[in-house]
Amino acid sequence: MNRAIDYYFSAPSPWTYLGHDRLLALLAAHRREVRVLPVDFNRVFAASGGLPLPKRAPQRQAYRLLELRRFAEHLGMALNPEPKYFPADAAPSSLLITLVAHADGMDAAMRLSGAVFAACWREERDIASDGTLAELLDETDLPTERLAQSRGAETQARYDAHTQAAIDAGVFGAPTYIVEGEMFWGQDRLDFLQRRLSV
Template sequence: MSKTVDYYLAPQSPWTYLGHQRFVNIAKAAGATVRVMPMDLGKVFPISGGLPLGKRAPQRQAYRLVELARFGKALNLPINLHPKFFPVAGDPAAKLIIAVDMHHGTDAALTITGAVLSAVWQEERDIADAATLAALLSAHQLDAACMALSDTPEVQARYDAYTQSAIDTQVFGAPTYMVNGEMFWGQDRLDFVAQAVKA
Protein backbone atom coordinates (compact mmCIF):
# COMPACT_ATOMS: atom_id res chain seq x y z
CA MET A 1 0.00 0.00 0.00
CA SER A 2 1.47 3.36 -1.02
CA LYS A 3 2.01 5.96 1.67
CA THR A 4 0.43 9.41 1.72
CA VAL A 5 2.51 12.45 2.59
CA ASP A 6 0.91 15.72 3.68
CA TYR A 7 3.41 18.32 2.51
CA TYR A 8 2.95 21.46 4.61
CA LEU A 9 4.95 24.25 3.03
CA ALA A 10 5.42 28.00 2.89
CA PRO A 11 6.26 29.32 -0.60
CA GLN A 12 8.63 31.94 0.80
CA SER A 13 10.56 29.51 3.04
CA PRO A 14 14.25 28.92 2.24
CA TRP A 15 14.13 25.56 4.03
CA THR A 16 11.21 24.48 1.83
CA TYR A 17 13.30 25.59 -1.15
CA LEU A 18 16.32 23.56 -0.04
CA GLY A 19 14.27 20.40 0.40
CA HIS A 20 11.67 20.66 -2.34
CA GLN A 21 13.23 18.77 -5.25
CA ARG A 22 14.70 16.10 -2.98
CA PHE A 23 11.27 15.55 -1.46
CA VAL A 24 9.65 15.31 -4.89
CA ASN A 25 12.24 12.73 -5.94
CA ILE A 26 11.77 10.70 -2.73
CA ALA A 27 7.98 10.65 -3.08
CA LYS A 28 8.16 9.71 -6.75
CA ALA A 29 10.66 6.89 -6.15
CA ALA A 30 8.45 5.45 -3.41
CA GLY A 31 5.23 5.84 -5.38
CA ALA A 32 3.85 7.91 -2.51
CA THR A 33 0.75 10.05 -2.79
CA VAL A 34 1.48 13.70 -1.99
CA ARG A 35 -1.01 16.24 -0.74
CA VAL A 36 0.42 19.71 -1.44
CA MET A 37 -0.69 21.90 1.47
CA PRO A 38 0.53 25.50 1.52
CA MET A 39 -0.10 27.10 4.91
CA ASP A 40 -0.10 30.59 6.36
CA LEU A 41 2.83 30.73 8.78
CA GLY A 42 1.54 34.07 10.03
CA LYS A 43 -1.31 32.13 11.64
CA VAL A 44 0.71 29.04 12.60
CA PHE A 45 3.55 30.84 14.39
CA PRO A 46 1.52 32.68 17.08
CA ILE A 47 -0.16 29.41 18.14
CA SER A 48 3.01 27.29 18.02
CA GLY A 49 5.44 29.69 19.69
CA GLY A 50 7.28 30.62 16.49
CA LEU A 51 8.40 34.14 15.64
CA PRO A 52 8.66 35.93 12.31
CA LEU A 53 12.29 36.26 11.25
CA GLY A 54 12.60 39.95 12.15
CA LYS A 55 11.46 39.32 15.73
CA ARG A 56 13.94 36.51 16.43
CA ALA A 57 16.99 37.08 18.62
CA PRO A 58 20.05 38.34 16.70
CA GLN A 59 22.07 35.19 17.41
CA ARG A 60 19.28 33.05 15.93
CA GLN A 61 19.08 35.25 12.84
CA ALA A 62 22.86 35.05 12.39
CA TYR A 63 23.00 31.28 12.77
CA ARG A 64 20.13 30.86 10.30
CA LEU A 65 22.33 32.46 7.62
CA VAL A 66 25.24 30.15 8.50
CA GLU A 67 22.99 27.09 8.17
CA LEU A 68 21.40 28.24 4.92
CA ALA A 69 24.84 28.73 3.37
CA ARG A 70 26.02 25.41 4.77
CA PHE A 71 23.08 23.45 3.39
CA GLY A 72 23.16 25.26 0.06
CA LYS A 73 26.79 24.25 -0.36
CA ALA A 74 26.24 20.68 0.84
CA LEU A 75 23.28 20.20 -1.51
CA ASN A 76 24.92 22.06 -4.39
CA LEU A 77 21.89 24.35 -4.60
CA PRO A 78 22.43 28.04 -5.32
CA ILE A 79 20.86 30.21 -2.64
CA ASN A 80 20.91 33.97 -2.25
CA LEU A 81 21.09 34.60 1.50
CA HIS A 82 19.76 38.15 1.14
CA PRO A 83 17.22 38.03 -1.69
CA LYS A 84 15.93 41.32 -3.02
CA PHE A 85 12.29 40.39 -2.35
CA PHE A 86 12.34 38.95 1.16
CA PRO A 87 10.58 39.04 3.52
CA VAL A 88 7.71 38.65 1.07
CA ALA A 89 4.01 37.90 1.46
CA GLY A 90 3.42 34.22 0.78
CA ASP A 91 -0.36 34.28 0.34
CA PRO A 92 -0.60 35.01 -3.42
CA ALA A 93 1.88 32.24 -4.29
CA ALA A 94 0.30 29.81 -1.81
CA LYS A 95 -3.12 30.36 -3.38
CA LEU A 96 -1.69 29.98 -6.87
CA ILE A 97 -0.17 26.62 -5.88
CA ILE A 98 -3.60 25.52 -4.63
CA ALA A 99 -5.26 26.74 -7.83
CA VAL A 100 -2.77 24.82 -9.96
CA ASP A 101 -3.37 21.72 -7.84
CA MET A 102 -7.13 22.02 -8.33
CA HIS A 103 -6.84 22.69 -12.08
CA HIS A 104 -3.90 20.50 -13.14
CA GLY A 105 -3.24 18.07 -10.27
CA THR A 106 -0.44 17.21 -7.87
CA ASP A 107 2.51 17.01 -10.27
CA ALA A 108 1.82 20.48 -11.63
CA ALA A 109 1.35 21.83 -8.11
CA LEU A 110 4.76 20.46 -7.15
CA THR A 111 6.26 21.98 -10.30
CA ILE A 112 4.89 25.47 -9.64
CA THR A 113 5.94 25.20 -5.99
CA GLY A 114 9.51 24.57 -7.10
CA ALA A 115 9.33 27.47 -9.53
CA VAL A 116 8.03 29.85 -6.85
CA LEU A 117 10.71 28.82 -4.37
CA SER A 118 13.47 29.23 -6.95
CA ALA A 119 12.06 32.63 -7.92
CA VAL A 120 12.68 33.90 -4.38
CA TRP A 121 15.93 32.16 -3.48
CA GLN A 122 17.73 32.07 -6.84
CA GLU A 123 16.21 34.54 -9.25
CA GLU A 124 15.55 37.78 -7.29
CA ARG A 125 11.87 37.80 -8.26
CA ASP A 126 8.88 39.06 -6.30
CA ILE A 127 6.43 36.20 -5.69
CA ALA A 128 3.86 38.61 -4.25
CA ASP A 129 3.63 40.23 -7.71
CA ALA A 130 0.89 38.95 -10.03
CA ALA A 131 3.02 39.47 -13.15
CA THR A 132 5.78 37.30 -11.69
CA LEU A 133 3.34 34.51 -10.85
CA ALA A 134 1.73 34.70 -14.29
CA ALA A 135 5.18 34.45 -15.89
CA LEU A 136 5.98 31.34 -13.81
CA LEU A 137 2.75 29.70 -14.98
CA SER A 138 3.60 30.49 -18.59
CA ALA A 139 7.16 29.22 -18.27
CA HIS A 140 5.85 25.84 -17.15
CA GLN A 141 3.01 25.64 -19.71
CA LEU A 142 0.32 25.89 -17.05
CA ASP A 143 -3.07 27.44 -17.71
CA ALA A 144 -3.15 31.22 -17.23
CA ALA A 145 -6.67 30.77 -15.85
CA CYS A 146 -5.06 29.57 -12.62
CA MET A 147 -4.34 33.22 -11.78
CA ALA A 148 -8.06 34.05 -11.69
CA LEU A 149 -8.84 30.78 -9.91
CA SER A 150 -6.32 31.65 -7.20
CA ASP A 151 -8.45 34.68 -6.26
CA THR A 152 -11.66 32.73 -5.69
CA PRO A 153 -13.38 31.99 -2.35
CA GLU A 154 -12.97 28.27 -3.07
CA VAL A 155 -9.17 28.57 -3.11
CA GLN A 156 -9.16 30.84 -0.06
CA ALA A 157 -11.28 28.27 1.78
CA ARG A 158 -8.82 25.52 0.94
CA TYR A 159 -5.86 27.68 2.03
CA ASP A 160 -7.64 28.37 5.33
CA ALA A 161 -8.39 24.66 5.73
CA TYR A 162 -4.76 23.68 5.13
CA THR A 163 -3.63 26.28 7.67
CA GLN A 164 -6.14 25.03 10.21
CA SER A 165 -5.09 21.44 9.50
CA ALA A 166 -1.47 22.43 10.18
CA ILE A 167 -2.50 23.99 13.49
CA ASP A 168 -4.63 20.97 14.45
CA THR A 169 -1.79 18.59 13.54
CA GLN A 170 0.60 20.69 15.69
CA VAL A 171 2.78 21.71 12.77
CA PHE A 172 4.99 24.65 13.76
CA GLY A 173 7.27 25.31 10.79
CA ALA A 174 7.96 24.76 7.11
CA PRO A 175 8.53 22.38 5.55
CA THR A 176 6.74 19.69 7.52
CA TYR A 177 6.09 16.26 6.07
CA MET A 178 3.38 14.10 7.66
CA VAL A 179 3.66 10.43 6.67
CA ASN A 180 0.64 8.43 7.84
CA GLY A 181 0.38 10.61 10.92
CA GLU A 182 4.11 10.78 11.73
CA MET A 183 5.64 14.25 11.65
CA PHE A 184 9.00 15.16 10.13
CA TRP A 185 9.95 18.84 10.42
CA GLY A 186 12.60 20.36 8.19
CA GLN A 187 14.41 19.47 5.00
CA ASP A 188 17.24 17.98 7.09
CA ARG A 189 14.81 15.16 8.06
CA LEU A 190 14.27 13.96 4.51
CA ASP A 191 16.37 10.82 5.05
CA PHE A 192 13.81 9.81 7.67
CA VAL A 193 10.96 10.71 5.32
CA ALA A 194 12.52 8.44 2.68
CA GLN A 195 12.61 5.56 5.15
CA ALA A 196 9.02 6.20 6.26
CA VAL A 197 7.54 6.21 2.76
CA LYS A 198 9.38 2.97 1.91
CA ALA A 199 8.41 1.16 5.12
Protein backbone atom coordinates in the same frame (compact mmCIF):
# COMPACT_ATOMS: atom_id res chain seq x y z
CA MET B 1 -4.96 3.97 5.13
CA ASN B 2 -3.90 7.22 3.46
CA ARG B 3 -0.45 6.61 1.99
CA ALA B 4 -0.08 10.10 0.54
CA ILE B 5 2.49 12.42 2.10
CA ASP B 6 1.04 15.66 3.44
CA TYR B 7 3.44 18.46 2.44
CA TYR B 8 2.94 21.59 4.55
CA PHE B 9 5.03 24.63 3.66
CA SER B 10 5.31 28.38 3.36
CA ALA B 11 5.94 29.52 -0.21
CA PRO B 12 8.79 31.94 0.74
CA SER B 13 10.58 29.34 2.92
CA PRO B 14 14.22 28.75 1.92
CA TRP B 15 14.21 25.43 3.75
CA THR B 16 11.29 24.27 1.62
CA TYR B 17 13.26 25.27 -1.48
CA LEU B 18 16.29 23.29 -0.28
CA GLY B 19 14.22 20.14 0.24
CA HIS B 20 11.78 20.27 -2.66
CA ASP B 21 13.72 18.39 -5.33
CA ARG B 22 14.76 15.70 -2.85
CA LEU B 23 11.13 15.26 -1.85
CA LEU B 24 10.22 14.82 -5.52
CA ALA B 25 12.87 12.12 -5.82
CA LEU B 26 11.54 10.31 -2.74
CA LEU B 27 8.00 10.41 -4.06
CA ALA B 28 9.12 8.87 -7.33
CA ALA B 29 11.36 6.25 -5.75
CA HIS B 30 8.70 5.07 -3.32
CA ARG B 31 5.71 5.56 -5.63
CA ARG B 32 3.98 7.79 -3.13
CA GLU B 33 1.43 10.47 -3.82
CA VAL B 34 1.61 13.89 -2.22
CA ARG B 35 -0.90 16.43 -0.99
CA VAL B 36 0.44 19.93 -1.64
CA LEU B 37 -0.66 22.10 1.30
CA PRO B 38 0.60 25.70 1.46
CA VAL B 39 -0.30 27.26 4.80
CA ASP B 40 -0.37 30.65 6.48
CA PHE B 41 2.53 30.44 8.92
CA ASN B 42 1.56 33.67 10.64
CA ARG B 43 -1.42 31.73 11.99
CA VAL B 44 0.69 28.63 12.65
CA PHE B 45 3.24 30.66 14.63
CA ALA B 46 0.47 32.33 16.63
CA ALA B 47 -0.90 28.90 17.55
CA SER B 48 2.46 27.22 18.24
CA GLY B 49 4.49 29.96 19.93
CA GLY B 50 6.78 30.59 16.98
CA LEU B 51 7.99 33.97 15.78
CA PRO B 52 8.17 35.34 12.25
CA LEU B 53 11.73 35.95 11.11
CA PRO B 54 11.87 39.75 11.67
CA LYS B 55 10.85 39.28 15.32
CA ARG B 56 13.50 36.66 16.14
CA ALA B 57 16.58 37.53 18.18
CA PRO B 58 19.57 38.80 16.17
CA GLN B 59 21.60 35.75 17.17
CA ARG B 60 18.99 33.42 15.70
CA GLN B 61 18.73 35.46 12.51
CA ALA B 62 22.52 35.42 12.08
CA TYR B 63 22.74 31.66 12.63
CA ARG B 64 19.93 31.07 10.15
CA LEU B 65 22.00 32.80 7.43
CA LEU B 66 25.00 30.66 8.32
CA GLU B 67 22.98 27.47 8.12
CA LEU B 68 21.40 28.45 4.80
CA ARG B 69 24.87 28.90 3.31
CA ARG B 70 26.05 25.61 4.78
CA PHE B 71 23.11 23.61 3.47
CA ALA B 72 23.18 25.22 0.04
CA GLU B 73 26.87 24.38 -0.31
CA HIS B 74 26.35 20.87 1.05
CA LEU B 75 23.52 20.19 -1.40
CA GLY B 76 25.22 21.92 -4.33
CA MET B 77 22.28 24.28 -4.77
CA ALA B 78 22.36 27.91 -5.83
CA LEU B 79 20.81 30.07 -3.12
CA ASN B 80 21.02 33.74 -2.17
CA PRO B 81 20.41 33.74 1.60
CA GLU B 82 19.37 37.40 1.49
CA PRO B 83 17.34 37.75 -1.71
CA LYS B 84 16.15 41.11 -2.98
CA TYR B 85 12.43 40.34 -2.56
CA PHE B 86 12.34 38.94 0.96
CA PRO B 87 10.43 38.78 3.16
CA ALA B 88 7.69 38.30 0.58
CA ASP B 89 3.96 38.17 1.13
CA ALA B 90 3.24 34.44 1.05
CA ALA B 91 -0.46 34.74 0.26
CA PRO B 92 -0.46 35.36 -3.53
CA SER B 93 1.79 32.42 -4.42
CA SER B 94 0.22 30.18 -1.77
CA LEU B 95 -3.26 30.84 -3.08
CA LEU B 96 -2.08 30.20 -6.64
CA ILE B 97 -0.48 26.88 -5.70
CA THR B 98 -3.63 25.94 -3.78
CA LEU B 99 -5.79 26.66 -6.83
CA VAL B 100 -3.49 24.76 -9.19
CA ALA B 101 -3.50 21.74 -6.89
CA HIS B 102 -7.30 21.71 -7.00
CA ALA B 103 -7.72 22.51 -10.70
CA ASP B 104 -4.72 20.80 -12.30
CA GLY B 105 -3.59 18.17 -9.85
CA MET B 106 -0.76 17.59 -7.42
CA ASP B 107 1.93 17.04 -10.05
CA ALA B 108 1.20 20.45 -11.51
CA ALA B 109 1.17 22.00 -8.03
CA MET B 110 4.56 20.44 -7.26
CA ARG B 111 5.95 21.78 -10.53
CA LEU B 112 4.65 25.27 -9.82
CA SER B 113 5.82 25.15 -6.20
CA GLY B 114 9.36 24.32 -7.28
CA ALA B 115 9.31 27.22 -9.73
CA VAL B 116 8.06 29.61 -7.02
CA PHE B 117 10.78 28.53 -4.57
CA ALA B 118 13.52 28.89 -7.19
CA ALA B 119 12.19 32.28 -8.29
CA CYS B 120 12.59 33.62 -4.75
CA TRP B 121 15.82 31.96 -3.64
CA ARG B 122 17.77 31.52 -6.86
CA GLU B 123 16.45 33.97 -9.42
CA GLU B 124 15.84 37.20 -7.45
CA ARG B 125 12.20 37.46 -8.54
CA ASP B 126 9.28 38.86 -6.57
CA ILE B 127 6.93 35.93 -5.89
CA ALA B 128 4.32 38.29 -4.46
CA SER B 129 3.88 40.12 -7.79
CA ASP B 130 1.25 39.29 -10.38
CA GLY B 131 3.82 39.70 -13.13
CA THR B 132 6.16 37.08 -11.71
CA LEU B 133 3.35 34.66 -10.93
CA ALA B 134 1.97 34.97 -14.45
CA GLU B 135 5.46 34.26 -15.83
CA LEU B 136 5.81 31.21 -13.61
CA LEU B 137 2.49 29.83 -14.78
CA ASP B 138 3.65 30.21 -18.37
CA GLU B 139 7.05 28.68 -17.61
CA THR B 140 5.42 25.63 -16.01
CA ASP B 141 2.88 25.16 -18.84
CA LEU B 142 -0.12 26.10 -16.73
CA PRO B 143 -3.05 28.31 -17.77
CA THR B 144 -2.37 31.96 -17.00
CA GLU B 145 -6.02 32.43 -16.05
CA ARG B 146 -5.26 30.48 -12.88
CA LEU B 147 -3.87 33.70 -11.38
CA ALA B 148 -7.22 35.49 -11.49
CA GLN B 149 -9.03 32.34 -10.42
CA SER B 150 -6.81 32.03 -7.35
CA ARG B 151 -8.36 35.19 -5.90
CA GLY B 152 -11.75 33.51 -5.39
CA ALA B 153 -13.41 32.78 -2.07
CA GLU B 154 -13.23 29.01 -2.60
CA THR B 155 -9.45 29.08 -2.92
CA GLN B 156 -9.13 31.24 0.19
CA ALA B 157 -11.31 28.74 2.05
CA ARG B 158 -9.04 25.88 0.94
CA TYR B 159 -5.94 27.80 2.04
CA ASP B 160 -7.57 28.48 5.41
CA ALA B 161 -8.47 24.79 5.70
CA HIS B 162 -4.86 23.78 4.97
CA THR B 163 -3.70 26.12 7.71
CA GLN B 164 -6.18 24.78 10.24
CA ALA B 165 -5.25 21.21 9.32
CA ALA B 166 -1.59 22.06 9.93
CA ILE B 167 -2.39 23.56 13.33
CA ASP B 168 -4.52 20.53 14.24
CA ALA B 169 -1.67 18.20 13.21
CA GLY B 170 0.83 20.02 15.42
CA VAL B 171 2.81 21.62 12.60
CA PHE B 172 5.04 24.49 13.76
CA GLY B 173 7.62 25.00 11.01
CA ALA B 174 8.22 24.70 7.28
CA PRO B 175 8.56 22.39 5.55
CA THR B 176 6.73 19.64 7.42
CA TYR B 177 6.04 16.24 5.90
CA ILE B 178 3.47 13.92 7.46
CA VAL B 179 3.17 10.29 6.41
CA GLU B 180 0.52 8.05 7.95
CA GLY B 181 0.32 10.34 10.98
CA GLU B 182 4.08 10.60 11.59
CA MET B 183 5.61 14.08 11.37
CA PHE B 184 8.98 15.04 9.91
CA TRP B 185 9.93 18.71 10.32
CA GLY B 186 12.56 20.27 8.11
CA GLN B 187 14.40 19.44 4.92
CA ASP B 188 17.20 18.06 7.10
CA ARG B 189 14.81 15.27 8.15
CA LEU B 190 14.32 13.90 4.64
CA ASP B 191 16.75 11.05 5.39
CA PHE B 192 14.46 9.98 8.21
CA LEU B 193 11.47 10.29 5.90
CA GLN B 194 13.24 8.07 3.38
CA ARG B 195 13.82 5.44 6.05
CA ARG B 196 10.16 5.63 7.03
CA LEU B 197 9.05 5.12 3.44
CA SER B 198 11.37 2.13 3.10
CA VAL B 199 9.66 0.23 5.93
